[in-house]
Amino acid sequence: MTLNNLLFDGIGGRVAAKVMARANRAAELEAIELLDPAPTDAVLAIGFGPGVGVALLAARLPNGHVAGVDPSKAMLAEATRRNRAAIRQGRVDLQLGAAHELPWESGRFAGVIAVNSIMLWEPLPISVAELARVLRAGGRLVTITHGWALRRRFGTLPRWEAAIEQALTAAGFYDIRHGAARVEHGAARTMCAVRSQPDKL
Numbered sequence: 001m002t003l004n005n006l007l008f009d010g011i012g013g014r015v016a017a018k019v020m021a022r023a024n025r026a027a028e029l030e031a032i033e034l035l036d037p038a039p040t041d042a043v044l045a046i047g048f049g050p051g052v053g054v055a056l057l058a059a060r061l062p063n064g065h066v067a068g069v070d071p072s073k074a075m076l077a078e079a080t081r082r083n084r085a086a087i088r089q090g091r092v093d094l095q096l097g098a099a100h101e102l103p104w105e106s107g108r109f110a111g112v113i114a115v116n117s118i119m120l121w122e123p124l125p126i127s128v129a130e131l132a133r134v135l136r137a138g139g140r141l142v143t144i145t146h147g148w149a150l151r152r153r154f155g156t157l158p159r160w161e162a163a164i165e166q167a168l169t170a171a172g173f174y175d176i177r178h179g180a181a182r183v184e185h186g187a188a189r190t191m192c193a194v195r196s197q198p199d200k201l
């Protein structure tokens with residue numbers, strides 16, 4: 001059993017989903033505010049967990065579309081329960097999967113959000129390249145991540161910034177910005193990047 005299974009699937013995952021639904025709502029909201037999508041945009045949520053960010057996005061995009069991917073069956077069940085009506089209306093599409101292999105066509109999305117999940121992406125460069133593929137030119141990626149989780153994965157925050165900048169630049173992103181999030185009293189980190197126009201690749 002992997003650490004991911006242990007933390008996010010089975011009984012542990014069901015408990016974690018309840019805790020995260022409350023604890024991480026403000027971070028999901030902040031990521032959506034930073035992305036600032038238009039009401040008709042298609043937006044992808046990576047590592048949607050209990051589906052709170054998906055629900056907030058669906059409310060914000062009455063004439064748009066929300067897709068999400070997460071490798072945990074427990075999270076998929078919880079997020080599906082939370083977004084049942086919007087899924088039935090065809091406004092939300094949730095899939096079991098992971099960032100490195102996305103089941104959508106190239107250029108499908110205007111934006112991507114990922115809250116507290118980028119530290120789990122394996123391999124990071126392939127996952128970032130997959131995001132570049134599904135984003136349209138000029139589309140934006142916004143992540144918010146616990147500072148402690150980034151330190152645990154990358155060692156230090158400067159090393160996180162170097163690793164993600166290398167992966168993003170190689171995948172054709174530009175205008176990469178890091179910051180302190182409003183949530184967690186500034187201890188969580190924001191990261192925004194723009195998908196290049198084809199002539200910048």
Ligand SMILES: C[S@@+](CC[C@H](N)C(=O)[O-])C[C@H]1O[C@@H](n2cnc3c(N)ncnc32)[C@H](O)[C@@H]1O
Binds near residue numbers: 047114
């Ligand atoms: C800490 S939870 C965060 C969930 C939610 N975004 C939140 O902040 O409450 C991390 C989520 O990322 C998912 N995850 C793990 N590995 C992933 C991967 N490679 N690609 C996408 N999601 C992944 C987990 O299953 C879990 O639901």
